[in-house]
Amino acid sequence: MKFTFSIAVAALLAATATGATAQNSETSSVSEATPSAPPIAEQRPYSYSRHGITIEDPYHWLKDQSYPVIDDEDVLDYVKAENAWFEAQMAPHKPLVDELFAEMRARIKEDDSSVPQKDGDYLYWSEFEEGAEYPRYYRRPVAGGDAQLYLDVNQLAEGHEYLNINSISVSNNGRYVAWSVDTDGAERFDVHIKDLETGEMLPDVIEDTNTDLIWAANDTMLVYGRANENWRVENVRLHRIGSDPSEDVEIYTEGQLGFTVSASLSANEQWLEINTGDNETSEVWLVPAANPLTDPQLVRARETGVEYSVDARDDTLYILTNRDHVNFSVMTAPMNDKANWTTLIEGSDEFYITGLDLFRDFYITEGRIAGLDQVQVRYYDDPARVEQIAFPEAAYSAGLGNNPEWAMDKIRIGYESMITPDTVYDYHVASKELEVLKVQEIPSGFDPSLYTVERLQIPARDGALVPVSVVYRKDRPMAADGQPVPLHIYAYGAYGYATPPGFSTTRFSMVDRGMAYAIAHIRGGDDLGRNWYLQGKMEERTNTFNDFVDVARGLAALGYTREGEISASGGSAGGELMGAVVNQAPELFGAVVAHVPFVDVLNTMLDESLPLTPGEWPEWGNPIESKAAFTHILSYSPYDQVVAQDYPPMLVTAGLNDPRVTYWEPAKWVAKLREYKTDDNVLLLKTNMGAGHSGRSGRFEGLRETAEEAAFILWQLGVAD
Numbered sequence: 001m002k003f004t005f006s007i008a009v010a011a012l013l014a015a016t017a018t019g020a021t022a023q024n025s026e027t028s029s030v031s032e033a034t035p036s037a038p039p040i041a042e043q044r045p046y047s048y049s050r051h052g053i054t055i056e057d058p059y060h061w062l063k064d065q066s067y068p069v070i071d072d073e074d075v076l077d078y079v080k081a082e083n084a085w086f087e088a089q090m091a092p093h094k095p096l097v098d099e100l101f102a103e104m105r106a107r108i109k110e111d112d113s114s115v116p117q118k119d120g121d122y123l124y125w126s127e128f129e130e131g132a133e134y135p136r137y138y139r140r141p142v143a144g145g146d147a148q149l150y151l152d153v154n155q156l157a158e159g160h161e162y163l164n165i166n167s168i169s170v171s172n173n174g175r176y177v178a179w180s181v182d183t184d185g186a187e188r189f190d191v192h193i194k195d196l197e198t199g200e201m202l203p204d205v206i207e208d209t210n211t212d213l214i215w216a217a218n219d220t221m222l223v224y225g226r227a228n229e230n231w232r233v234e235n236v237r238l239h240r241i242g243s244d245p246s247e248d249v250e251i252y253t254e255g256q257l258g259f260t261v262s263a264s265l266s267a268n269e270q271w272l273e274i275n276t277g278d279n280e281t282s283e284v285w286l287v288p289a290a291n292p293l294t295d296p297q298l299v300r301a302r303e304t305g306v307e308y309s310v311d312a313r314d315d316t317l318y319i320l321t322n323r324d325h326v327n328f329s330v331m332t333a334p335m336n337d338k339a340n341w342t343t344l345i346e347g348s349d350e351f352y353i354t355g356l357d358l359f360r361d362f363y364i365t366e367g368r369i370a371g372l373d374q375v376q377v378r379y380y381d382d383p384a385r386v387e388q389i390a391f392p393e394a395a396y397s398a399g400l401g402n403n404p405e406w407a408m409d410k411i412r413i414g415y416e417s418m419i420t421p422d423t424v425y426d427y428h429v430a431s432k433e434l435e436v437l438k439v440q441e442i443p444s445g446f447d448p449s450l451y452t453v454e455r456l457q458i459p460a461r462d463g464a465l466v467p468v469s470v471v472y473r474k475d476r477p478m479a480a481d482g483q484p485v486p487l488h489i490y491a492y493g494a495y496g497y498a499t500p501p502g503f504s505t506t507r508f509s510m511v512d513r514g515m516a517y518a519i520a521h522i523r524g525g526d527d528l529g530r531n532w533y534l535q536g537k538m539e540e541r542t543n544t545f546n547d548f549v550d551v552a553r554g555l556a557a558l559g560y561t562r563e564g565e566i567s568a569s570g571g572s573a574g575g576e577l578m579g580a581v582v583n584q585a586p587e588l589f590g591a592v593v594a595h596v597p598f599v600d601v602l603n604t605m606l607d608e609s610l611p612l613t614p615g616e617w618p619e620w621g622n623p624i625e626s627k628a629a630f631t632h633i634l635s636y637s638p639y640d641q642v643v644a645q646d647y648p649p650m651l652v653t654a655g656l657n658d659p660r661v662t663y664w665e666p667a668k669w670v671a672k673l674r675e676y677k678t679d680d681n682v683l684l685l686k687t688n689m690g691a692g693h694s695g696r697s698g699r700f701e702g703l704r705e706t707a708e709e710a711a712f713i714l715w716q717l718g719v720a721d
Helices: 007-017 028-033 073-106 153-157 530-534 542-557 573-584 601-605 613-620 627-636 664-676 699-717
Strands: 047-050 053-056 117-119 122-127 136-141 148-152 164-170 176-182 189-195 201-209 214-216 221-224 235-240 249-253 260-265 271-277 282-288 308-313 316-321 329-334 342-345 351-358 363-369 372-379 382-388 397-400 410-417 420-428 433-439 451-459 465-473 487-490 516-520 566-571 589-595 650-655 683-688
Touching (some): 053 627, 073 664, 073 699, 136 153, 148 176, 164 189, 189 221, 214 260, 235 260, 249 271, 271 308, 282 308, 308 351, 316 351, 329 351, 351 397, 451 542, 487 542, 516 542, 542 573, 542 627, 566 573, 566 699, 601 613, 601 627, 650 664, 650 699, 664 683
Parallel strands (some): 487 516, 487 566, 566 589, 589 650
Antiparallel strands (some): 047 053, 117 122, 122 136, 136 148, 164 176, 176 189, 189 201, 221 235, 260 271, 271 282, 308 316, 316 329, 329 342, 351 363, 372 382, 410 420, 420 433, 465 516
C-alpha cells in the first residue's frame, strides 16, 4: 500500500458497497470496520522548477497521470479511504442529518409547477410530481387542447446515479424537441432528438457537446458546439435533422487558445450570433438564422480587454460594451456598417449595466445601483424615457425571467429577498403594474416577521466598505448578552459574479437554531460595479481574501458573533477563498466547508492541458510566461501556503468526474493539511465518485448533501446535535 490504509477501512468500504452503514450498531462487523484514524497519504518525491524557483509537491501522485481516465488504484484507494473516514465521523450525527434533511424537504412543495409561458402556438411549463427527483416538461396549445408531456427527466434518469440536462430546445414549428444530457458529471453532453408528432426518437445522437441547442434553417438544422479532448468548445457546428452527425458542418472555428465559443439567437430570431472570447475579451459574428451556411459576418474585431455582446432590431445592432466605460454602455450600429458604433446610453459610475434585452416595441436594461438590482424599460423612439420598475423591499434580488417572444406587452420577472420567497411577476408595460403570478410555497410554514434583515457596510483593512447582507431571528441575542452567538458567512468573490441577497429554504435550518447568516459581497464579485470585480482579480486578488477576513472580524466587533463562533463556506473559486482565509486567520472560524475548492491554483494555472486553464489566465495571470504571475499566485495559493499551525474543523468536498476543479485539488490539499496541521480538529474529505462539480443530481439527493453540511457546522459550533 502507498499510504496508511488499515484493514478496518477496507472492511468498511466493502460493507458500504453491500449496503451496510457505519452507523448501524446492531452488526458487529460494521463496528469492527470503523476506522480509528484518517488515511495518511504517502509523500512521494516530486519537484519542478519555473523562473528559477523550485516547488516540492510530494502529493503530485494524487493526480492520476491517465486523466481524464481515473484508474490508478492507489489514487482510488486513497479517495475511497477518505470517504470511509467521512462516513465514520459523520455516522454519530446521522440523526441530526436526517432531522435537517426532513426540515429542508418539508419546506419544498413536492408537487410543484412553474408558471406557464407562451412561446408561439404553445404554453410551456414544468412540473414536479411528489417524491420525484427531476421535472417533467409540458405544453398545451394556446388555441386549446390537452396538455402534452414532451420530456420526462425522471424517465431519462432511470438506471443512472447522476443526470444533468444542459439544454432543452423545442423547434419553432413545435415538431421536435432536442435535449443534451450528461450522466456522470463530466459535463460532456449527448444530444437526443424526439419527434413530438410521432413520439419516436430520431437516430441522430450528437456526442460531446457543451452549449445551448438552437434551431435554424426553418427547423431543418440544429446548431451546437462540440467539446474537444480538453473539454473546450472552439467551434459552432450545424446538424441537419435526420443525417449522420459525422456529416455535420463546422461554420466557425476559433484559433486563439483560451477563447470559448457559444451560439445564441437574436431576440427577433433573424440572426444566429456566434460569440467567442475569454474572461476579458469578446468578439461576435453574425449568420442569417434562415441560412446558417452563409459566411459569418464580423461585428467588430477583438481587442484585448474589450467585451461586447449584440442584439438586432430591424437594420440596427444594439451593443452592450465596456469599450468606453468600465460599467458598460449601450451603443448602436447600422447592420451594413457593424463596426461603426454610436453611443445610445452612456456609461455611468452609479449605474452598472449588466444586461440588455430587446423586444419589438421597447427594450430592457438590467443592472445595479449601489449593489441593488435594477430593471428599466426603455423606448426606441425616445432614448430619454426610462421607466424604473419599483420593488417593495430595500434589499432584494430581481431580474428578467423567461421572455421568449419578440412581441410582448408584459415582461416576466423574478424577485426574492432573504425573507421573501421566490416570486414570479408579470410587469404590464403599458400600465406600469406588477402582477403577482406565483409565490414560492413553503409547505411547513414560513413567517417572515420572525426575522430581521440588515445591509451593513464593514471597512476592509484598506478602507474599502464591504457590503454584508445578514439575516437572523429577532429573538437572537447579541454577543454582549453573554450567550453563544454563532454566525455563518458565505461568499464567492471571483469572475465578477455577484452574490445576490436571495431566498434559501435550507438556510433557515441554521437560522432557526440561533445562527445569523451573512453574505459577504466581497471584491472579486461585481456586486458594486465592474471596478469592484477588477479590484479582486490578478495582482489585486488578495483583496478578496482580506475582505472576507475583515468582514468576519467586523461582524464580531459589532457584536453579531465572536471569534471562534464563526462558520464559513464557499465553493469552487469560493473554495479557494476558504483555503486562503484559513491560512490567514484560522482562529476566527469554528467550522469551514469548502466545496470543490480551487486550492491548487499554481499547479492548475501551469497546466495548459487542463480544460479551463488557458481561458483562466486573464483572471489569475499566466505563471508559465510571467515570473511575476508565478510568484504572486504562489504567495496566496492555498495548497502552497499550508503551514504548521492550528486549523479549524473542516469539511471538504470533491467530484471525481469534475472537469472544472479536478478531484486531486481537494485531495492534495487535505493530504497536506493532515501533514502540517497542529490541532486535533476534524478534517473530512468527501468525494462524489459518480458526480462532478455540482455534487449529486436530483432535488432530494442534492438536498441531503446540504443537510450534511449544515449538520457538520452545527456539530462543530456546538449549536445542536
